[in-house]
Amino acid sequence: MTDTHATPPPVSDAIRSARFRKERETSWKRLDALVVEAEKRGVRNMSYQDTLALPSLYRQAMNSLSVARAISLDQALLAYLEALCARAYLVIYAPQESVRDALVKLFTQYIPQAVRNSALALAIGFLAMALGAFTGYMLFFDDPSWFYSFVPSGLSDGRTPEASASYLRSTLFDDNPRAHEMLGAFAAQLFSHNTQIAILIFALGIFVSLPSFALTFYNGLVLGAFFAMFAKAGLGYELFGWLSIHGVTELSAICIACAGGAQLGLAVLMPGQLTRRAALRARGRDAVCLVILAALMLIAAAFIEGFLRQTVQSTELRLAIGWGIGLGWLAWLILAGRSGDGSGTGGPA
Amino acid sequence: MSINSAQTGAAQSQSPQSQATQSQTAQAQTNTTEPAPVRGTTVNKSQGGRRLENYLPPEGVPIAFDISGGGARLGAQLLDILITFGGVILLLFLLLWSNLLGWSAFLILLSLLFFFVRVPYYVLSELVWNGRTLGKRLVKIRVISADGTRLTPYQITARNLMKEIEVFTPIAMIFSVPDKPGYATALLMLWVVVVLLVPFFNKRRQRLGDMIAGTLVVDQPLTLLLPDLAQTATETRAKPRYLFDPSHLGIYGRFELQTLEQILRSPPQSPEQRNNVSSVTKTILTKIDYPETVNPNDQWRFLTDFYTAQREFLESRQLFGDARENKFHDVAKTAKTGADARFTPPK
Numbered sequence: 001m002t003d004t005h006a007t008p009p010p011v012s013d014a015i016r017s018a019r020f021r022k023e024r025e026t027s028w029k030r031l032d033a034l035v036v037e038a039e040k041r042g043v044r045n046m047s048y049q050d051t052l053a054l055p056s057l058y059r060q061a062m063n064s065l066s067v068a069r070a071i072s073l074d075q076a077l078l079a080y081l082e083a084l085c086a087r088a089y090l091v092i093y094a095p096q097e098s099v100r101d102a103l104v105k106l107f108t109q110y111i112p113q114a115v116r117n118s119a120l121a122l123a124i125g126f127l128a129m130a131l132g133a134f135t136g137y138m139l140f141f142d143d144p145s146w147f148y149s150f151v152p153s154g155l156s157d158g159r160t161p162e163a164s165a166s167y168l169r170s171t172l173f174d175d176n177p178r179a180h181e182m183l184g185a186f187a188a189q190l191f192s193h194n195t196q197i198a199i200l201i202f203a204l205g206i207f208v209s210l211p212s213f214a215l216t217f218y219n220g221l222v223l224g225a226f227f228a229m230f231a232k233a234g235l236g237y238e239l240f241g242w243l244s245i246h247g248v249t250e251l252s253a254i255c256i257a258c259a260g261g262a263q264l265g266l267a268v269l270m271p272g273q274l275t276r277r278a279a280l281r282a283r284g285r286d287a288v289c290l291v292i293l294a295a296l297m298l299i300a301a302a303f304i305e306g307f308l309r310q311t312v313q314s315t316e317l318r319l320a321i322g323w324g325i326g327l328g329w330l331a332w333l334i335l336a337g338r339s340g341d342g343s344g345t346g347g348p349a
Numbered sequence: 350m351s352i353n354s355a356q357t358g359a360a361q362s363q364s365p366q367s368q369a370t371q372s373q374t375a376q377a378q379t380n381t382t383e384p385a386p387v388r389g390t391t392v393n394k395s396q397g398g399r400r401l402e403n404y405l406p407p408e409g410v411p412i413a414f415d416i417s418g419g420g421a422r423l424g425a426q427l428l429d430i431l432i433t434f435g436g437v438i439l440l441l442f443l444l445l446w447s448n449l450l451g452w453s454a455f456l457i458l459l460s461l462l463f464f465f466v467r468v469p470y471y472v473l474s475e476l477v478w479n480g481r482t483l484g485k486r487l488v489k490i491r492v493i494s495a496d497g498t499r500l501t502p503y504q505i506t507a508r509n510l511m512k513e514i515e516v517f518t519p520i521a522m523i524f525s526v527p528d529k530p531g532y533a534t535a536l537l538m539l540w541v542v543v544v545l546l547v548p549f550f551n552k553r554r555q556r557l558g559d560m561i562a563g564t565l566v567v568d569q570p571l572t573l574l575l576p577d578l579a580q581t582a583t584e585t586r587a588k589p590r591y592l593f594d595p596s597h598l599g600i601y602g603r604f605e606l607q608t609l610e611q612i613l614r615s616p617p618q619s620p621e622q623r624n625n626v627s628s629v630t631k632t633i634l635t636k637i638d639y640p641e642t643v644n645p646n647d648q649w650r651f652l653t654d655f656y657t658a659q660r661e662f663l664e665s666r667q668l669f670g671d672a673r674e675n676k677f678h679d680v681a682k683t684a685k686t687g688a689d690a691r692f693t694p695p696k
Contacts, residue, residue, distance in 0.1 A: 015661045016668075018580040025574070032572050062408045071668060073660050075607045076575035076614075083570035086404075086412045090491070093406065093499040094479040102476060102502040110503075195464070196518060203514035277560070284561050288507050 017072035024064050028081070031057040031088055038091045058088045106292070109337035114289030116333070118259055121266060121290075125259035128213045129251060132220015133227070140228035150218075150225045165233040194250065194298045198257035202291050205261020206280075208269045212261030219254055241315030244322030246305040249329065253297035260290035297329065390495070392416070392552045399554065401567065405497045414567035416554050417490040422566055428484030433466035467517060471509040476502055480564075489569040495553070496563060504562040511558025515544045578613050579657045590647070591654040597637040598662035602673035606663055609656050616649065626652070 034046070034054050043051060065081040072078065097105070115122070139146040144161040197215075204211035223243075230239035263283045271279035304325070312318055393400045399416040406412060441459060444450055450458065474482040480492035480500055492508070494500045519537045548554045553565050609629075617623045630648040633639075633655060643651045663673055 015579045015657065015664065017660070017664055018577050021577055022580060028574070035572075059408065062406075062410045065412070066410045071664060073603055073606055073663055073667070074577055074579070075610050077577065080572060080574040082413055083572045085410070086414055086570040087572060089406050089412060090479060090493065095476060095500050095502060095505075097476075097502055099473060099476055106502075196521070199514055199518055203518070280561055281563060284507055285503055288503065288510060291510060292506070 017068070017074055017077070020064075020067070020071065021074070021077055024060070027057055027060055028064070028084060031061050032084055035084075035088050035091050039087075043091070043094070054088075055092055058085075058092050061085050061088060106289075107336070111289045111293050112333050112336040112338075114286040115256075115293065117286050118263055118290060121259040121262040121286075122256070124209065124213065124262040125216060125255035125257075128216035128258055129220040129223075129255050132217035132222075133224035134220075135217075136221035136224020136226075137228045137231075138224075139221075140225045141232075144229070144232075147225050147229060150221045161229055161232075165235065168230060168233050168235055169238070194253070194302065195295060198254060198291070198294050198298060201254065201257045202261045202264075202287070202294070205258070205264040205287075206268060207265065209262040209265025212258045212265065216254060216258040219251075223251070238315050241318035241322075245308055245312065245318040246301045246322065248322045248326035249297050249304060250301035252326070252329065253294045253301060256290050256297065257294040260287040260294065263287035263290065293333075300325075390497075390553075399552070401553065401565070407497070414493065414570065417566045417568050419548065419554070421488050421490050421568070422548075425482070425484035425488040425490055428487055429471070429482050430484075432483050433470055437462045437466055468509055468513050471512070472502075472506050475500075475505045475509070480505070485566075489571075490566055491569055492564050493567055494563060495555075495559075495565050500564070504564050507562035508556070508558040508564050511561055512556070515557055516541060519544075575614060578610060578653065579660055589654040589657065591641070591643075591651050591658075593637075593639075593655065593658040593662075595662070597639060598659050600637050600676060601659060601663075602675040602678050603663060604675035606656070606659055609652065609659070613652060613656055 030053070034050055034057065037046060037050070038054065043054070046054075061081065062085055065078075065085050068074075068077055068081055095102075136146075136150060147161050197219075201212050201215045204215065227236065227239060227243075230236055264280065264287050267279040267283040268276055274282065304321075308321060312321065390404050391402050393402050393413075398418065401414045401416050403411045404414060440462070441455075444455060444458070471482055475492060478486065481490075485491055492500065492505070494504060519541050523534055523537050523541075544557060548556055548559075551560075553559075555565050559565055612626070612629060615622075617626050626648055627645060630643060630651060633652075634643065666673060
């Protein structure tokens, strides 16, 4: 107090940073309130004035933060502004797509584009299945006892090489009333079983696609052995119809899941100019779209299997429905999402 | 100072503030000279938790987030499971009790609902609520994009699909597939344990799915504005009782000022706390060699006045380019020039 060199006593608000804060505090508080409201109710439900004010208040707060870092040593202020800006940032830069937009884009663009981008992976997927089926078929004709090593007992349900042709026929053209009752439930249960397999096939693809290939190949083996058994009993055409009605969709879904896995595997195996992590991220976009497609097709297949397979009894009709639906998938995947920017990058940017 | 530091290139620990204010300059420099990852975020572990710094929104002002701990994430996940499965089971009991649906329709609904509460629930809720499921909302954590851009539906789908693959499917397989060999169970368990440990072995605490999707989980920032101590001091009193000259104020730096700020935020209640305040006061008096004596009753007043004067002094020094990090600022400047280097020079 006796010191004559003392700093002059503060006038109204001596400290620059305190003045800075006092001048802007109301607009920060307003932004804070708006952000809380936007988090609770969503920006869409806010009034026009508030929505308009939000981005400009956000930019002001960002500006304040930048200035405060240069001029203020008030820890409370800095912590508050950092938190406020971070929180407002998350509201301002929220995902812009509504769920509906995202779904529409997914179906009209991302999935078809991803499929068209994944020619090599799809070739791997379908090749795995075809090779498996061919091998299974040939092996069965070589020695029917192979059947027991391929097909799990739960799946065959008495349909073994020893079964009579009439029994095999009855499994294809079944009008057992008990079955009708449980069809829907059976379909739903089958769907979750198949989804698990598809997810497994996809996930294991990350190990340079080999496990995906092997699992799909195995599925093909079962299919081939099954087909050979019915063909031997002279029921090849009927089985083809029985399988076609849902199998076109279901087996394609398995192959597509395998292709998704192969995309991951290819990213690890052949990353090109990218690092493996970046390649995984880049190809992951297509892979995710393929898995969503596979899941959709499995849902569809489960419904077809549950409701149509045993109610439609004519082989010709079964063939027509099965391959007709298959053509529908193909048309969608080939034709959709070609207009517009036409970049065909697949997956949202 | 920056020229000095650029010449010597001594990289020392940096304060968050100086790092943040300088990052744009550093960005401009690195852009022209080397293809360094400009937008790279850094993780600061100094204040207990992990803080993600230099997160750069399009506005160009770096902001920071606290990376969520394992406990909060596990809690949110368990809450989500509880909410979704609890909700579904409750709904099913209601349906059974009201007997609206036939048995097979009921079974269809059951499998569809149990499918929905796995991947689709997480994707939809994170999409609608911007990275927050119900569980995350309760625990106050959220998903953000790791590179400063907005979350895309692809990122959300990818990370949740991977969660299904990483954790849920293996666990479901452990329990659901009946007659599998013992080594398969062991392998699955090993897989789950390894996958759950992955976040603890990278600095951003990312799951495998987070890595593929380019996302991470942070705490919801808590906006709490404490009063300005300098402001309240000048509002309550017209004039400070204790005055300081530059020789008193040139001792301490930012660190000591902000430590004093923390002390001043909680006025002493117990005798023990009063003792602490008095020892702080005595330390400061000795250190700055203050000519007056301070009564025990006036110690709080003295500290408040000292805080205000010290802050004004340091802030004006900072405006002139003399940012003082702590009480060693003199030593740092004379002994080894450029000890507070802010960025390493371009090669």
